[in-house]
Amino acid sequence: MRVIIAGSGLSGLVMGHCLLRAGIDDFVILERRPDPVERSGSVIGLFPQTFRVLDQLDLVDDIKKLSPPLHHWLHLDSRGRTIYDGEFFDCLEANHGHPSTLLMRRDLMEVLYSKLPDAERRVFPNKKVTGIEQDDSSVTVTCADGSTFKGDVLVGCDGVHSAVRRFAIEQPRGELKPPLRSEYRGLFGSCPRPDGLAPCNVTETHNTGIVFMILCTEDTAFWLITHRKDKGAPDSQKYSAEDIQALVEKYENHSVAPGAKITFGDLWRARDPVPGPGMYDYHEGVAKRWYNGRVVIVGDAAHKMTPNLGQGGNNSIEDVASLINQLNALVKEKPSPTTAELEGAFARFQKEREARVKFIAGMTGRYTRWTSWRNWPSWFMQYWVWPLLGDRFIVNRLLSPMIRESIKLDFVEEKHLPAGKVAWKYR
């Protein structure tokens, strides 16, 4: 079976590794960027369930080496006073064995790329997918440079504005309206970690309509400033340097650290120039249908959630595991499956993932609204109820039941499975 993957982002590269584990080594990855590896200045948090899949792919040691585990998640008010200081990540690790870590995104992508056997031969940069045609026996992808690639299956790992979703699922099925809305926008950037913000911790400062999340590695402080958009603002906007400056000027004196010792302006003035800060809409939405014929989508192409709980990438990897389990079972039985058989496998994949993804996307959307005090019930929830419940309760009752049900590859051994208090559903 020949598989074409669109996009060499997180799910595209993990897909490549998983295909090899399933013995499917005839695949190509088409990437629109000139560089096969995404080298953004952003960070990504990985949760314990993702380490299970990375372990099955023999990547866990390389990735754990990149950064020490996260510990606390500290919540502050606008005067730098502690609302509560939770042992969020320590509780997660105690429950599930594996840690949660914060990685430079480019380091993670470099490991995924460099450890993919024959990556130079399989990953094609400068290949923007611009057209897709399929018949009963194959699918053909056309790229912007006129090149074409023919395969048995196309997997769209091409992110939130997925061309694969548009050309191969929405348009042929007459579902033209994109399923994405956005009520929030985020300003992202980084600077050297200042002394007043502890390494390997997350610090959130809350206020009405805004939350400043500062995620610190040993050396670097990454900021994710979530801001509620004006009522009636369009769902998709491009933000100029002036738009960013306007937000910075409004909030530059806002405290972002314990004791109000550091303001957002301090971080802004120390900002790393490359790649520099950026502002984006937080799209939210789950596509109605994730497959059509020989084409299937995973990751952000299928579901987009707010980044405040760090679930989008972890769920993209879980999608890949679920889809590969289905494909592996199918091709072991039928090496050249028909379109109907492939659709059956894709339908089982969507069924396995959709309700869970909707639940998680809903949870992270609510978290975004609570923590940026959207209205007084959100403020009440975040300021009074959460501290009263405490992280132990929140992790044990809300997150761990979700994490324990995560899907891993069902045909590959795990080499390291550290003991935790909560039993995994899939052993």
Ligand SMILES: Cc1cc2nc3c(=O)[nH]c(=O)nc-3n(C[C@H](O)[C@H](O)[C@H](O)COP(=O)(O)OP(=O)(O)OC[C@H]3O[C@@H](n4cnc5c(N)ncnc54)[C@H](O)[C@@H]3O)c2cc1C
């Ligand atoms: C600031 C921020 C912080 C985040 N933090 C976390 C976190 O801590 N934890 C977490 O789990 N998630 C996090 N996320 C979400 C996570 O980054 C995404 O969910 C994840 O990257 C999705 O992976 P993907 O492979 O589906 O899409 P992407 O990573 O977006 O990859 C898509 C790839 O497809 C390529 N592409 C696009 N169109 C085409 C085309 N037409 N032809 C060919 N190639 C194409 C793109 O260039 C890209 O390489 C965060 C997101 C943001 C914005």
